[in-house]
Structures are given as structure tokens and as C-alpha cells.
Amino acid sequence: MxxxxxxxxxxxxxxxxxxxxxxxxxxxxxxxxxxxxxxxxxxxxxxxxxxxxxxxxxxxxxxxxxxxxxxxxxxxxxxxxxxxxxxxxxxxxxxxxxxxxxxxxxxxxxxxxxxxxxxxxxxxxxxxxxxxxxxxxxxxxxxxxxxxxxxxxxxxxxxxxxxxxxxxxxxxxxxxxxxxxxxxxxxxxxxxxxxxxxxxxxxxxxxxxxxxxxxxxxxxxxxxxxxxxxxxxxxxxxxxxxxxxxxRFHLLEQRRRAIAAYYHERLAPYVRVPREDPDCHDIYYTYTIQTDRRDALLAHLTEQGIECKIQHPILMPHQPYYAPLNSSVPHADQVIKKVLCIPANEKLTDAQIEVVADAIIAFFET
Ligand SMILES: Cc1ncc(COP(=O)(O)O)c(C=O)c1O
The missing domain is CATH 3.40.640.10 (Type I PLP-dependent aspartate aminotransferase-like (Major domain))
Structure with missing residues (x-):
């Protein structure tokens, strides 16, 4: 298929x-x-x-x-x-x-x-x-x-x-x-x-x-x-x-980090990109950006044929099973409205990651 x-x-x-x-x-x-x-x-x-x-x-x-x-x-x-x-x-x-x-x-x-x-x-x-x-x-x-x-x-x-x-x-x-x-x-x-x-x-x-x-x-x-x-x-x-x-892990690792570096450079002026501290070596299981305009951006990228995910839209304490615990997690409640995982897996071609970055930039520039 x-x-x-x-x-x-x-x-x-x-x-x-x-x-x-x-x-x-x-x-x-x-x-x-x-x-x-x-x-x-x-x-x-x-x-x-x-x-x-x-x-x-x-x-x-x-x-x-x-x-x-x-x-x-x-x-x-x-x-x-x-x-x-x-x-x-x-x-x-x-x-x-x-x-x-x-x-x-x-x-x-x-x-x-x-x-x-x-x-x-x-x-x-x-x-x-x-x-x-x-x-x-x-x-x-x-x-x-x-x-x-x-x-x-x-x-x-x-x-x-x-x-x-x-x-x-x-x-x-x-x-x-x-x-x-x-x-x-x-x-x-x-x-x-x-x-x-x-x-x-x-x-x-x-x-x-x-x-x-x-x-x-x-x-x-x-x-x-x-x-x-x-x-x-x-x-x-x-x-x-x-x-x-x-x-073969080192090959995946290199490619994931190269994709992340590309996104960092192109997207940082427009969205909050994942920050890699100097003492860290992140692996980018997901490349998660944050923006106040998340829902509109998601709709725009979907329209452009770019598949994105929100991981995970229902915070664990708000799942029906855990909601009765009445947990207070105010910062998580704010952040979860802003996060969006964009495609960043190692199989993507350079042309594909360029399409993703261009589409995000076009959204913010128009
Ligand atoms: C943070 C975290 N914990 C636990 C699991 C559960 O792993 P599995 O799907 O192999 O059972 C996952 C998998 O998605 C995960 O991302």
C-alpha cells in the first residue's frame, strides 16, 4: 500500500x-x-x-x-x-x-x-x-x-x-x-x-x-x-x-543528529527547537518543536502531506484511570498544548527534510 x-x-x-x-x-x-x-x-x-x-x-x-x-x-x-x-x-x-x-x-x-x-x-x-x-x-x-x-x-x-x-x-x-x-x-x-x-x-x-x-x-x-x-x-x-x-546503530545516530542539526538551524527563528546543552548528546527519538500556534501549524503541515504527531496529547495524570488522583501539573498542562513532533527519522532524504523545514517556515512567514 x-x-x-x-x-x-x-x-x-x-x-x-x-x-x-x-x-x-x-x-x-x-x-x-x-x-x-x-x-x-x-x-x-x-x-x-x-x-x-x-x-x-x-x-x-x-x-x-x-x-x-x-x-x-x-x-x-x-x-x-x-x-x-x-x-x-x-x-x-x-x-x-x-x-x-x-x-x-x-x-x-x-x-x-x-x-x-x-x-x-x-x-x-x-x-x-x-x-x-x-x-x-x-x-x-x-x-x-x-x-x-x-x-x-x-x-x-x-x-x-x-x-x-x-x-x-x-x-x-x-x-x-x-x-x-x-x-x-x-x-x-x-x-x-x-x-x-x-x-x-x-x-x-x-x-x-x-x-x-x-x-x-x-x-x-x-x-x-x-x-x-x-x-x-x-x-x-x-x-x-x-x-x-x-x-549499525552508529549510522542511525549520525543521521538522526544530522537531521536535528539541519532543523535547529533552519527552524530556530520560528519555533522553540529542542535545546541541546553542551554536556548532552541527545538522540532525537523525536524532534519535538514548541509553538503557541501548534494546532494551526499541524493543520498546515497535514494539508501539505507532512505527517506529524503529538506525543502524548493526554498527559498521564489526565488519563481517565489516573484523573481521580487530581494531580497538579500546571507547566505540563501548558507545554502539552505547544508540542509537535515533526518527521525526523533516519530514512528521510535531504529533499524530504527540506520540504518539512520549508513548509514550517512558509507557515510563519505568510
Ligand atoms: C517512555 C516509554 N516508556 C515505556 C514504553 C513502553 O515500551 P514498549 O512499547 O516496548 O512496551 C515506551 C514505548 O513507547 C516509552 O516511550
């Missing part, structure tokens, strides 16, 4: 012949050796991901949502506990807290669209056990301030790094700032599987062992059940393809 868009937001087909051949060869290898469940590629991927981040362990999971749930359970979160999360994230962040029986407490966000450390004190109570910063859009949250607060109040920090594989702050990669970190590798992510996948990073062996138990129905040695858990294992076929994608 051909896309009706002149510039689509995302294209999940594999255009690059070399990449497609490598992915197919990886699938072929798994089909031939037949160790489909927790096969050698699964183990290789976990080892590579742990090494890549300089952490002791990576535990593969069925999705980013599973990774969050398993990490929260392994951290001992449960009924009666409160967990601070930012107002702006994909709903999986809050849901994973709720699924443990704990209660998410919604913190306001800063201009970087991440959890605002200045709002942490308001959110904390005697029941608070953990903070979950989300590195939204592929920019790492202010981890120095968040970790200082967590240390002062003896809180666990579990990063939701789903959108930030490859991002760095002060040279440290996303996923190395908290007790544990969770990643999604769903097909939309920058490091993407060809289906659902996720992983968790941690350093403590006991924590890792509990994750491994929890991710397969709470069983030890796959037979003896010591606590209830889901089946949250990572698929070996996905692991095999992710190994290919991991080797």
Missing part, C-alpha cells in the same frame, strides 16, 4: 539492501540452530548491551512495558508505596507502577520536557519509595539533581530510558544513572526490533537474579515457582536481529 503522505512520520520497512540481507541471515541462523527460546543470540545480546553501557547485567524482556514492570517488582515496589513519575511519558510508565499495586505520583516537567527536579519535594511523602525519570524524546533528564534528591530521601531511581538508547550526559550513557534502567526496543525506537522487545540494566546480582525469576512466571530453574510473574522473556529471533541493528 502506498502512503498518502509526501513525508511520513515513520517508515518501518527496511530500505537498505545490506541491512535487509544481514537481518535475513540472522533469522536464517536461528531457524537452522533451532534454539528458539533463550537461544545463543539472546545471551549474546544481553552481554553486548551490558558491555555497551558498562553495567554488570542486561536482562532481555518481551517489551519496554514488561521491563518497567519487572524492574519495579524486583525493586520490591507494591501496595502502599508511592512512585514519582513525570506527567509526560507514554502511559506504560505509570501503568507499570500501578500493575505492581503501588501508586504513581505525577511530577511536573521542565522546559526540557523531562521530570522537573524542583517539583520533587512537593511530590514526596513518607510512602515514596522510588523515582522514575523518563528521558523523554531521547534527552537525558537532569540526573544530577534527581539523584541528589533520591540520595537525600533514600529513594530508588529506576530510569525509563525507553526513548534514549545512545543518548549521553557528561559522557555517561542513558541507562547508567539509576539503580536500574529500562529500555524499549519496539519498532518505533531508535534501536528497534522487528517486533516487541525490551531490556533492563542493573549492577546487583541479587536484583538480576530476581528479574530472571520474575520474567518467567516467577520460576527458578524454569520449574519451581517462588512468586507470581508474567512470561516476559525476549524472543531469540528479535535478539538475533537486534544484534545486527546494534552494529
Amino acid at each position: 502506498t502512503t498518502p503522505w509526501k513525508v511520513s512520520f515513520l517508515d518501518l520497512s527496511v530500505h537498505d539492501d545490506e541491512e535487509r540481507a544481514e537481518l535475513l541471515a540472522a533469522v536464517e541462523r536461528v531457524l537452522r540452530h533451532g534454539r528458539i527460546v533463550l537461544g545463543p543470540e539472546h545471551h549474546q545480546l544481553e552481554t553486548r548491551l551490558a558491555q555497551h553501557h558498562g553495567r554488570a547485567y542486561a536482562v532481555g524482556c518481551g517489551s519496554g512495558s514488561q521491563a518497567l514492570f519487572l524492574a519495579f517488582r524486583a525493586a520490591g515496589l507494591g501496595p502502599g508505596d508511592e512512585v514519582i513519575v513525570p506527567a509526560l511519558s507514554y502511559i506504560a510508565t505509570a501503568n507499570a507502577v500501578s500493575l505492581t499495586g503501588a501508586t504513581p505520583v505525577f511530577c511536573d516537567i521542565g522546559d526540557d520536557l523531562n521530570l522537573d527536579p524542583k517539583d520533587l519535594a512537593r511530590c514526596r511523602t513518607e510512602k515514596t519509595k522510588a523515582v522514575v525519570p523518563v528521558h523523554f524524546t531521547g534527552k537525558i533528564a537532569d540526573m544530577a539533581a534527581i539523584n541528589a534528591f533520591a540520595l537525600e530521601h533514600d529513594l530508588r531511581v529506576i530510569e525509563d530510558a525507553s526513548q534514549a538508547f545512545g543518548a549521553k550526559r557528561n559522557g555517561k550513557p542513558a541507562g547508567t544513572f539509576g539503580h536500574a534502567a529500562c529500555f524499549s526496543m519496539n519498532p518505533m525506537k531508535v534501536l528497534a526490533a522487528c517486533g516487541e522487545a525490551g531490556f533492563i540494566l542493573c549492577d546487583e546480582e541479587v536484583f538480576k537474579e530476581r528479574l530472571v525469576t520474575l520474567r518467567y512466571n516467577g520460576t527458578v530453574n524454569r520449574e519451581t515457582c517462588v512468586e507470581p510473574g508474567p512470561n516476559g522473556r525476549l524472543d531469540t529471533l528479535q535478539a538475533a536481529m537486534l544484534l545486527v541493528r546494534l552494529d
Whole structure:
């Protein structure tokens, strides 16, 4: 089916012949050796991901949502506990807290669209056990301030790094700032599987062992059940393809950052562009601009055949399930009316990104 868009937001087909051949060869290898469940590629991927981040362990999971749930359970979160999360994230962040029986407490966000450390004190109570910063859009949250607060109040920090594989702050990669970190590798992510996948990073062996138990129905040695858990294992076929994608990651990263640099230069006079601080290396999972004229701009770009998204138009605290908590997140309420994600994926051609920039500039100049 051909896309009706002149510039689509995302294209999940594999255009690059070399990449497609490598992915197919990886699938072929798994089909031939037949160790489909927790096969050698699964183990290789976990080892590579742990090494890549300089952490002791990576535990593969069925999705980013599973990774969050398993990490929260392994951290001992449960009924009666409160967990601070930012107002702006994909709903999986809050849901994973709720699924443990704990209660998410919604913190306001800063201009970087991440959890605002200045709002942490308001959110904390005697029941608070953990903070979950989300590195939204592929920019790492202010981890120095968040970790200082967590240390002062003896809180666990579990990063939701789903959108930030490859991002760095002060040279440290996303996923190395908290007790544990969770990643999604769903097909939309920058490091993407060809289906659902996720992983968790941690350093403590006991924590890792509990994750491994929890991710397969709470069983030890796959037979003896010591606590209830889901089946949250990572698929070996996905692991095999992710190994290919991991080797090619630097190419994606370069292209995403080049597109972002182009947009920065052309769009900064017209809209608020994502600000990359000198100590940051952002990964641009999304390229999110902000403007007071967002709705009119969105209509104009749609009319021009340019597919854009608002991520996520309903803040987590305002979702019907969480609305009864009556959370107050005034800055997030303002910001969410202004944000717009424009196409910025690595498959776009130079001509396409020029079309996007020209259309935005034309909107503001007429
Ligand atoms: C910030 C964040 N957390 C969690 C998730 C959930 O990941 P998954 O879709 O792999 O379950 C996502 C995915 O969109 C996400 O962006």
C-alpha cells in the first residue's frame, strides 16, 4: 500500500539492501540452530548491551512495558508505596507502577520536557519509595539533581530510558544513572526490533537474579515457582536481529543528529527547537518543536502531506484511570498544548527534510 503522505512520520520497512540481507541471515541462523527460546543470540545480546553501557547485567524482556514492570517488582515496589513519575511519558510508565499495586505520583516537567527536579519535594511523602525519570524524546533528564534528591530521601531511581538508547550526559550513557534502567526496543525506537522487545540494566546480582525469576512466571530453574510473574522473556529471533541493528546503530545516530542539526538551524527563528546543552548528546527519538500556534501549524503541515504527531496529547495524570488522583501539573498542562513532533527519522532524504523545514517556515512567514 502506498502512503498518502509526501513525508511520513515513520517508515518501518527496511530500505537498505545490506541491512535487509544481514537481518535475513540472522533469522536464517536461528531457524537452522533451532534454539528458539533463550537461544545463543539472546545471551549474546544481553552481554553486548551490558558491555555497551558498562553495567554488570542486561536482562532481555518481551517489551519496554514488561521491563518497567519487572524492574519495579524486583525493586520490591507494591501496595502502599508511592512512585514519582513525570506527567509526560507514554502511559506504560505509570501503568507499570500501578500493575505492581503501588501508586504513581505525577511530577511536573521542565522546559526540557523531562521530570522537573524542583517539583520533587512537593511530590514526596513518607510512602515514596522510588523515582522514575523518563528521558523523554531521547534527552537525558537532569540526573544530577534527581539523584541528589533520591540520595537525600533514600529513594530508588529506576530510569525509563525507553526513548534514549545512545543518548549521553557528561559522557555517561542513558541507562547508567539509576539503580536500574529500562529500555524499549519496539519498532518505533531508535534501536528497534522487528517486533516487541525490551531490556533492563542493573549492577546487583541479587536484583538480576530476581528479574530472571520474575520474567518467567516467577520460576527458578524454569520449574519451581517462588512468586507470581508474567512470561516476559525476549524472543531469540528479535535478539538475533537486534544484534545486527546494534552494529549499525552508529549510522542511525549520525543521521538522526544530522537531521536535528539541519532543523535547529533552519527552524530556530520560528519555533522553540529542542535545546541541546553542551554536556548532552541527545538522540532525537523525536524532534519535538514548541509553538503557541501548534494546532494551526499541524493543520498546515497535514494539508501539505507532512505527517506529524503529538506525543502524548493526554498527559498521564489526565488519563481517565489516573484523573481521580487530581494531580497538579500546571507547566505540563501548558507545554502539552505547544508540542509537535515533526518527521525526523533516519530514512528521510535531504529533499524530504527540506520540504518539512520549508513548509514550517512558509507557515510563519505568510
Ligand atoms: C517512555 C516509554 N516508556 C515505556 C514504553 C513502553 O515500551 P514498549 O512499547 O516496548 O512496551 C515506551 C514505548 O513507547 C516509552 O516511550
